[in-house]
Amino acid sequence: MQAAAFFILAFMAVLSGLVVISHRSAVISALALAFNLISIAGFFFLLDAQFLAFVQVIVYAGAIMVLILFVLMLLNVDEERRIERSGPVQKTLGPIMAAAFAAIVGWNVWNASGDATFPEATAGFGTVRALGLELFDRFYYPFEAISLLLVVAMVGAVLLAKRRL
């Protein structure tokens, strides 16, 4: 059951990833990216990260994708479509290097993991409670720092995009 779910999700994730990088229309790319993010949320479910699966869907597939689609709508969408791809050297070498990277890293990950299996998860692993207890205890200062980062990003985004302050 879980194995079947895994392979379906893997197929969906890789296929939508391919569409993201290959489709000429940026809107189709963005929608494929949303699909990809949702299939990754499915992986999170399989890996007992329920809370993060929901965060992934709400923040990533919700907020960030809406932001990207909104900007695509604001700008001329055909503009992205009109832009040609990179030069011939980049066009041939890029995928080759990326494929080589995937092959080398994938091969080594496969071998290094050996016959590793998932142990039985402790009760309540990946729930809001488990994450919250850790987040507000050991990761308290990073948590505060990241909230500061969000404020800075918010102010920065307004500052950058506003025509006249």
Place this chain on the structure above:
Amino acid sequence: MVDPQYFLVVSTVLFALGVTGVLLRRGAISMLMSIELMLNAANLAFITFARQFDQVEGQIYVFFIITLAAAEAAVGLAIVIALFRLRSSTDVDTVNLLKW
């Protein structure tokens, strides 16, 4: 249950797809989307290791990375809008003022 290495291989493939996207696309928004793809591949690896070693820290890092991605998308898209206003194009090759 599927073994951890399957998840890690999927994560590697997704990361490589993201790299290819950044190398191939020239539209700024498309490149941003490829970067999101790479961030997600890293997230998947983090979650896999968190589950494999039964450590909740991995999930907390993913929590931070998602926050970071939201900030990055906001600032990145603001830059794209500013760029479009300046050049009326999102082609990153037209932005070569500081190019050596």
